[in-house]
Amino acid sequence: MTSIMKTLTGAGAGALLMLALPAAGQEFSAPQKSEIERIIRDYLVSHPEVLQEAIGELDKRQAAADVTTS
Secondary structure, eight states, X not given: XXXXXXXXXXXXXXXXXXXXXXXXXXXXXXHHHHHHHHHHHHHHHHOTHHHHHHHHHHHXXXXXXXXXXX
């Protein structure tokens, strides 16, 4: 796996965890966090096309940013 894919996988998992935050004032227990991480990993392994799609979008955004900063 390339370093960008590793970074993206980690970032994607982190982003998904952020979306799944519990209501204010509550926190996930360690077993709940482990289960969420397992679900995310299983999903990404079962649907690797999601990573390809995300990498494609990242490439487009970086290209657009390069154009605006040039």
